[in-house]
Amino acid sequence: MRIYERYIYAELLRAWVVVNLVLLGLFGFFELAGQLDDVGKGRYTIAKALGFTVEQLPQHLAELTPFAALLTVVIALGLMASRHELVILRGVGLSPVRIAGCVLKAGVALLILVLAVQSFVAPPLMQHAQRMRTAAVAGDSVAGDASYWLRTRDGVVHIARLENGHQPVDIEILEFGPEQTLTRYVRAEKADIQPSGVWKLGGVTVKHPADLNNAGARRAELDWTPSLYDRQLALLDRAPASLAPLSLYRYVAYLDAxxxxxxxxxxxxxQKLALPLTTFAMLLLAMPLVLFNPRGANLGLRVALATGIGLGAFALLQAIGNLAFVFGLPAPLCMLTPGLALCGIALLWLRRVG
Structure with missing residues (x-):
């Protein structure tokens, strides 16, 4: 690695850390402000609200990657330009293309990091935070670290885990009569939750008090309508953003099937799959802001322009995602088009100023 490459990478890293500290601090503040409305409900305390907010930060880090990448490049290279370091690099024969190549290499490393975060770090933290919050607001422990115990109006349900984030697996149902005597025991391998609220149990074993010691009756399927409370249904309804891309893919395939x-x-x-494309587009948009005017010293104007572009792109992506969901538009087309359009705009801008 050449000396100038190490220097550029160091400047980018410093700027990236500062930008993310500011952005995560801002988004974390708004997240905490929203959670304070529920403090005092059940066992939901300020400490739990702080814990919930902290566990949301890795997801915010991934979602803000395009915006943070744009600001990082503009600030890092803008500071180098204000110190006339870009002029020196150009003077020794380093072309804007080679400087841009260093930035794009750093962008690849950033995307690998973010992919790891949104696949392995953010999902379990978000899911743990949601379970903790729901259990605390409800006022009792309805979820453990890996399983769920739910008290229904006429019994108890134990769910070993949620496959792909939503499908209950390895279920035990204990139903009680008026005198709290066991009337039926049901064990199922899995459950398909229908939009009507009915659970289609698969691989079912049904036992009654008289034959608890026997194998019980086996059924391929059994329809069961749980008498769950709203807070318990919320516990099982994980937000799509809390699922890793692979889990989302599997669950979409399952629902389609x-x-x-x-x-x-x-x-x-x-939205998750389009993140690399959008980040690449932001990196391209940052180039004409700094590389083709190396003597420019108005860093504030560049940062303000980059902030406006980044916020506009972030709001546009969120709006398009909501429209795609509400109107049933093709998700790949809707989520990839903004990134492709931004890449086109960046390339045209680069050609004009280059």
Missing amino acids: HNQDAQRYRVALW
């Missing part, structure tokens, strides 16, 4: 509406999860999946 069972002719269920998967648009909400399909949009979330393509």
Whole structure:
């Protein structure tokens, strides 16, 4: 690695850390402000609200990557320009293309990091935060670290885990009569939750008090309508953003195979898949702001322009995602088009100023 490359990477890293500290601090503040409305409900305390906010930060880090990448490049190279370092690099024969190449290499490393965060770090933290918040607001422990115990109006349900984030697996249902005596025990391998609220249990074993010691009756399927409370249903309804891309893909395929509406999860999946393209577009947009005017010293104007572009792009992507969900528009087309359009605009801008 050449000396100038190490220097550029160091400047980009410093700027990236500062930008993310500011952005995560801002978004974390708004997140905490929203959680304070529920403080005092059940066992939901300020400490739990702070914990919930902290566990949301990795997801915010991933979502803000395009915006942060744009600001990082503009600030890092803008500071180098204000110190006349870009002029020196140009003077020794370093072309804007080679400087841009260093930036894009750093962008690839950033995308690998963000992919790891949104696949392995953010999902478990978000899911843990949601379980903790729901249990605390409800006022009792309805979820453990890996399983769920739910008290229904006529019994108890134990769910070992949620496959792909939503499908209950390894379920035990204990139903009690008026005198709190066990009337039926049901064990199922999995459950398909229908839009009507009915659970289609698969791989079912049904036992009654008289034959608890026997194998019980086996059924391929059994329809069961749980008498769950709203807070318990919220516990099982994980936000699509809390699922890793692979889990989203599997769940979308599962819903499609069972002719269920998967648009909400399909949009979330393509929002995550479009992230690298949008980030690459932001890196391209940053180049003409700094590289083709190396003597420019008005860093504030450049940062303000980059902030406006980044906020506009972020708001546009969120709006398009909502429109795709509400109107059932093709998710791949809706989520990839903004990134492709931004790449086109950046290339035209580069050609004009270059």
